[in-house]
Amino acid sequence: MRHLRLAAAILPLLAAPVAAQTTLRIGIGADPNVLDPAQSGSFVERVVFSALCDSLVDVAPDLSFRPELATSWEWSADGRALTLTLREGARFHDGAPVDAAAVKANLDRYRTARESRRRSELRSVSAVETPDARTVRLVLSEPFAPLLSVLSDRAGMMLSPAVLPMAERIGENPVCSGPFRLTRRIAQDRIEMEKHEGYWDAANIHFDRLVFLPITDNNVRLLNLRSGQLDLIERVAPVDAPQVERDSRLRLVTGPSIAYQTMSINVGNGPMAQRPLGSDPRVREALELSIDRAIINQVALEGRFTPNNQPEAPGTPYHFADLAPPARDPARARALLREAGHDRVSFTLKVPNQPVESQVAQIIQAMAAEGGFDIRLEILESAAMVAATRRGDYEAAIAIWSGRPDPDGNVSFWLASDGFINWGKYSNPRLDTLLAQARGVTATAERQRLYREAARIWMAERPHLMLYHHRWFWAMRSDLQGFEPSPDGIIRLSGLRLQQR
Numbered sequence: 077m078r079h080l081r082l083a084a085a086i087l088p089l090l091a092a093p094v095a096a097q098t099t100l101r102i103g104i105g106a107d108p109n110v111l112d113p114a115q116s117g118s119f120v121e122r123v124v125f126s127a128l129c130d131s132l133v134d135v136a137p138d139l140s141f142r143p144e145l146a147t148s149w150e151w152s153a154d155g156r157a158l159t160l161t162l163r164e165g166a167r168f169h170d171g172a173p174v175d176a177a178a179v180k181a182n183l184d185r186y187r188t189a190r191e192s193r194r195r196s197e198l199r200s201v202s203a204v205e206t207p208d209a210r211t212v213r214l215v216l217s218e219p220f221a222p223l224l225s226v227l228s229d230r231a232g233m234m235l236s237p238a239v240l241p242m243a244e245r246i247g248e249n250p251v252c253s254g255p256f257r258l259t260r261r262i263a264q265d266r267i268e269m270e271k272h273e274g275y276w277d278a279a280n281i282h283f284d285r286l287v288f289l290p291i292t293d294n295n296v297r298l299l300n301l302r303s304g305q306l307d308l309i310e311r312v313a314p315v316d317a318p319q320v321e322r323d324s325r326l327r328l329v330t331g332p333s334i335a336y337q338t339m340s341i342n343v344g345n346g347p348m349a350q351r352p353l354g355s356d357p358r359v360r361e362a363l364e365l366s367i368d369r370a371i372i373n374q375v376a377l378e379g380r381f382t383p384n385n386q387p388e389a390p391g392t393p394y395h396f397a398d399l400a401p402p403a404r405d406p407a408r409a410r411a412l413l414r415e416a417g418h419d420r421v422s423f424t425l426k427v428p429n430q431p432v433e434s435q436v437a438q439i440i441q442a443m444a445a446e447g448g449f450d451i452r453l454e455i456l457e458s459a460a461m462v463a464a465t466r467r468g469d470y471e472a473a474i475a476i477w478s479g480r481p482d483p484d485g486n487v488s489f490w491l492a493s494d495g496f497i498n499w500g501k502y503s504n505p506r507l508d509t510l511l512a513q514a515r516g517v518t519a520t521a522e523r524q525r526l527y528r529e530a531a532r533i534w535m536a537e538r539p540h541l542m543l544y545h546h547r548w549f550w551a552m553r554s555d556l557q558g559f560e561p562s563p564d565g566i567i568r569l570s571g572l573r574l575q576q577r
Contacts, residue, residue, distance in 0.1 A: 098284035102567065103297040103309035105430060107264050107290035109459035112247035113230035114185060114192040117462050117497060119335070119478040119565070120290070122230070123310060126566045127269060127286055129252035131232035132160060132179070133224055137562050139334070139481040141224050145174055145234060145253065146212075155219035155518075162210045167274040168236035169257035176206035181237045183214070191244045194231040196494045200515070219516045221523075225482035255281045255569055264290065282558075282573035292457070294431050298551065301326065307556055307574075310567060312549035313432050314378040320551045327554045331561030333546040334479025336387060337436070339425075339472055340490070343539045344501035346468030352416070353423045353471050354500070360538035362412040362421075366447025367440055368404040373544055376435040382545040386531065387477070387486035389545045393520055394483040394527050399535060409447030422450040426464060426473040429457050433474055436543070465499040473499070476546070478565050483527055484515050491534050502539035 108121040113129060116122070134144040146160040166174035183204045186194035200220035205213040214223070226232065236251040250258060255277065256269035267288040271281055289306065291297040294313040300306045302323065312320060312328065320328040341360060342349045352359045369383035385401035388394040413421060427437040434455060441451040456464065465473050477497075480486055488511045489495045493503040507530055514526040534540070548565050558571035 098282075099287060100283040100285070100308070100569075100572065101287045101289060101306045103289050103291050103300060103306045105290070105294075105297070105311045106292055106428070106458040108267070109462060110247040111250045111258070111261075111267075112191075112244075113233040113235070113250075114189060114194055115244070115247060116230050117193060117466075118458055119476055120458065122478060123565075123567055124267060124288055125230065125233060125252075126254070127256040127288075127569055128250055128254045128258060129233035129235065130166075130254045131228050131230075132234070133228040133232055134568075135228050135481055135562065135564055135566075137331075137560060139563060141228060141481070144228075145179075145232075146227075149224070155221075155516075156216045158214045158216070158223055160212045160214070162212065163276055164210065166253055166276045168234075168238075168253045169251045169272055169274075170236050170238055171274065172236050172238065173209075174234055174253050175209045176212050177209070178237050179212045179234060180204045180206050181240055182234050183212075183231075185240055186231050189243065193496045196492075196496045197226045197229075197231045197489075199494070219518075221515055221518045222480075222482040222484040225480050225485055229480065229485075256286045266290075277570055280570040282571075283569075286569070292429050301551055301553070304553075308550065308552040308559070308567070310550055310565070312551045314380040314547075314549065316551075317378070317380065317549055320549075325554055327552055327556070329550045329552065329559055329561050331548045332389075332563050333548045333565060334389065334481070334486070334563045335476055335546040335548075335565055336384065336389075336479065336486075337433075337474065337476055337543045337546065338387075338490070339440075339474050339541040339543060340465065340470075340499050341472045341539055341541070342465075342468060342470050342500040343537075344503060345499060348468055348471050349500065351423065351471055352418055352421045356416050357537050358412050358416040359418070359421055360541075362409040362416075362447055363444060363449060364538060364541055365402055365405045365409040365412070366444040366449060367541075368443060369401060369543055371404075371443070372436055372439050375439055376432060377544065380549075381547055383543075384545045385535070385542050387490075387542060388483055394524060396528050396531060399528075399531055404443070406443075406446040406448075413448045418448070420448050420450055422452070423471040424452045424454050426454050426456055426461050426470050428461060428474065428476075429455050433476075437474055468499075468501070470499070474543075479563070481564075483523070484511065487511065487527065487530065488515075490540060491530075500539050502534075502537070504533055504537065507533045 106120045130145050132146040133141050136142045147163050148161045150159050187198045200216045202217040203215040239251045255275045257272045260268040269286040297309045301309050343354045373383045510526050510530040514523050555575040557575045
């Protein structure tokens with residue numbers, strides 16, 4: 077039956093006409109929810125945006141910042157203003173220039189629009205000034221060290237001013253300035269694009285058309301690559317990496333990752349937060365004592381990822397080795413539950429519809445049972461899970477965070493009271509103060525001190541249980557050249573080409 081299901085999933089692609097050689101077909105792990113940078117909230121949307129929407133700043137493989145729509149930038153002496161010089165000749169898909177007025181219109185929308193999820197990211201920006209057509213000056217209410225990191229992501233993606241009045245409908249027709257423009261989208265099936273001939277770096281874009289195909293099943297995604305229906309796939313499952321390495325027609329590219337997997341727990345968002353897991357930190361401590369991150373890595377992830385209880389990867393400046401996770405202790409977990417007044421605790425864990433995440437959840441379910449927990453797993457598509465968590469319709473949920481170059485973007489978005497993905501509405505005033513202080517300084521030693529104190533707070537209260545850091549695996553046909561892995565997991569299309577035979 078499983079093979080029949082796989083065959084049925086592949087047939088629609090096999091029945092499609094053979095793509096032209098100048099078409100690049102990319103298999104992605106989920107269908108994007110909304111193609112509007114202001115409203116976006118999932119990793120897969122960032123992968124698609126890399127083709128549609130250039131940002132003001134890009135991130136290099138070493139996590140430094142490099143020019144994109146802005147060719148240079150300069151901080152004021154007091155750290156309260158950032159001046160950007162825009163690229164000359166950059167144009168939106170509708171032909172309009174990417175000038176200072178357009179950048180201001182976009183940033184003002186991100187800062188103030190009701191539908192924008194970027195407001196908290198840009199809350200320190202008090203004004204956007206345009207001294208001339210190629211100069212934008214961001215005035216800050218206070219120093220904000222992560223601003224370049226923010227502008228390298230969705231808050232820095234520019235759309236044509238012509239579509240901004242569409243407000244919440246922008247995602248139906250996102251007219252951006254990236255290397256490809258949207259031509260057609262069929263939900264749960266495909267996203268089709270064609271090359272933007274007016275793109276500033278068009279000489280390095282070697283495909284006329286681009287098609288993203290959302291295929292949630294890792295096996296089906298890989299089968300389509302092996303059968304020639306796809307040219308490149310993201311997020312190869314660790315268990316599948318060896319067979320890609322053995323296939324001479326394919327190439328596996330691996331790279332380090334700033335992405336991590338976490339379990340978000342609803343501690344303050346509606347009635348679900350009043351249940352035992354969300355209302356009592358002793359229950360959450362018992363849950364952590366019930367699991368072993370190293371076992372999860374070995375069994376579900378072939379030992380290829382990195383067990384971790386923090387949002388920064390081991391060996392990086394803001395990872396604290398002395399704050400290691402507790403050893404697994406099911407007996408102590410059961411004792412904690414009894415102290416909290418429970419014999420056993422039941423809760424539902426929402427899980428993305430991905431085979432790897434499902435297996436991780438099953439291992440957690442089995443281990444936690446020994447610690448006194450009865451976990452029901454609920455498998456959801458990405459968009460449905462994001463919608464449920466945002467409205468507080470969850471007790472716990474497993475989610476990936478693709479990571480940011482600055483530590484603020486790996487901590488505050490989840491844990492600050494106004495974090496835009498603080499699904500569980502966790503709030504601790506002291507933590508908010510520490511995170512705000514860390515955003516206002518650039519000295520590494522001082523930021524380390526602040527983030528360490530912040531970590532001690534949220535690790536004790538456990539609104540999140542970080543599980544492991546990823547390692548990126550991409551698979552592609554062997555004659556696809558020019559792919560450059562990046563720790564942020566984003567597929568950058570500049571320089572990709574098929575090798576001439």
